[in-house]
Amino acid sequence: MIANSWMGQLKDHGYRLTGARNAVVETVADTKQALTPLEVFDLARRKYAALGLVTVYRTLEKLEELNLVQRVHQPAGCQAFIAASKGHQHLLLCQSCGQAIYIDGDDLDPLIDKLSRQTGFRIDEHWLQFFGLCMNCQ
């Protein structure tokens, strides 16, 4: 139960446990789709009808701060969030339903070393993401 663990971590960081927060946390923790704030709002309202969209934004902000959730960038937009994975993160995303799968990428270190040498850049971060259609959506 990921949602419980997230609520625990919120509590550990001095945040209070409320019905509104719980609804948002359960919604994001228990789905494999990348969800926009508005989608989270619509889904979470089924669990907690009085929920406000502002609370969704503020809760996502806290979850991102605690690295429980991460923002996903896609060709169609960059507002979606998914549960964060530990360690390094390469993604496979369905462009129709938003399903997100974490994958083991190639080892890019040799390429990063080569690029650093060639360009003089200090490379801090990289994204490797694949986009397509999942089996259901094809």
Add this chain to the structure above:
Amino acid sequence: MIANSWMGQLKDHGYRLTGARNAVVETVADTKQALTPLEVFDLARRKYAALGLVTVYRTLEKLEELNLVQRVHQPAGCQAFIAASKGHQHLLLCQSCGQAIYIDGDDLDPLIDKLSRQTGFRIDEHWLQFFGLCMNCQ
């Protein structure tokens, strides 16, 4: 002179050649930085003082449509544009000045094949992007 070629392509597609368009085209074609619409506006206004921000948006839209320009996604935001490269596109980006370098990435086809087999996804697109600081900005 990339700007001339772009103006030619605009003309070929039935678009008119105007001072405002020329200023935007020159600005984006002749820089290696990823620029936001507002940055394009500020730079292009030096060449064509009467320029409106709306025209920047509309011109970028046309350039994107003709695949002369592409949108760049970065951790800090996804509003920037750069001149498009032919063929496949992997990017190295400076997070301070926005300098963008197209690179030859690894051959990802074997990984894509493996992922397709494992997940059943039909993979249509991928992003491989590296972020850091260029030599000047370090």
Add this chain to the structure above:
DNA sequence: TTACTTGCAAACGTTTTGCACGATT
């Protein structure tokens, strides 16, 4: 009881649209 959290309303920044005027062809 205290301090955090909430939803509402308003503010904000970015992007888009409507429109009359101006410019290119």
Add this chain to the structure above:
DNA sequence: AATCGTGCAAAACGTTTGCAAGTAA
């Protein structure tokens, strides 16, 4: 002369902030 392009103003959109009332601790 006809059509396309322009800048302005206003609208639309997603997101953030201020605030008074409500709630967890």
